[in-house]
Amino acid sequence: MFTDRLVIRSYCLGDENWYYKMSLRNHAHLERYEPENPARAIKTQEDAKKMIANFVDDWQKGHHHFMGVFLKEPEQFVAQIYIGLVNRNVNEFGIGYFSDVEHEGKGYVTEAVRTVVKTLFESLHAHRIRIETDDTNLRSIRVAERCGFMKEGHIRENKKSPDGTYSGTLYYGLLRSEFQSR
16 A cells, blocks of 8 residues: 555565564553554564564464555655454454654654555445544544544543553544545
8 A cells, every 4th residue: 555655565574674673662652552562572583573474474364464654765664553353244444553653743644544444445345443542642542533533432441551540442433434425
């Protein structure tokens, strides 16, 4: 997938070197809002190699999909997008994302999510797409809202942060009919 500024592509074998460096750079960045993100589990170059191989295998088996978002010029990693099939009967997908710590606030995630949403509705015939985000993650909330998602629910204080504070989860959804009417 392409936009004017970005290339959004599947990870492939050979990506492990830069993925390793990226994961180390983003380890602390992901701690608060993405503690379960696979990039946080990487400690060695070999971990990165196994992770990339798992990403490739999972996509080929149709489980879920992690994709890298790169600047076209110069080619540089700026974000990661996750796509997962949530409910096959409804053809509902979930999207997750994070921005590289060095590229926050430049609109790359919004641009990538809009492109992925368009592809899910137009090519994979999604009926609905959902996003879950921490209720204190203002950047993530803005991405969901800028991409046309509607807030559908709020679970309060269901997570404890590393600093001991509590936060909740916001649920956003976008229906095919809403996407088509825009």
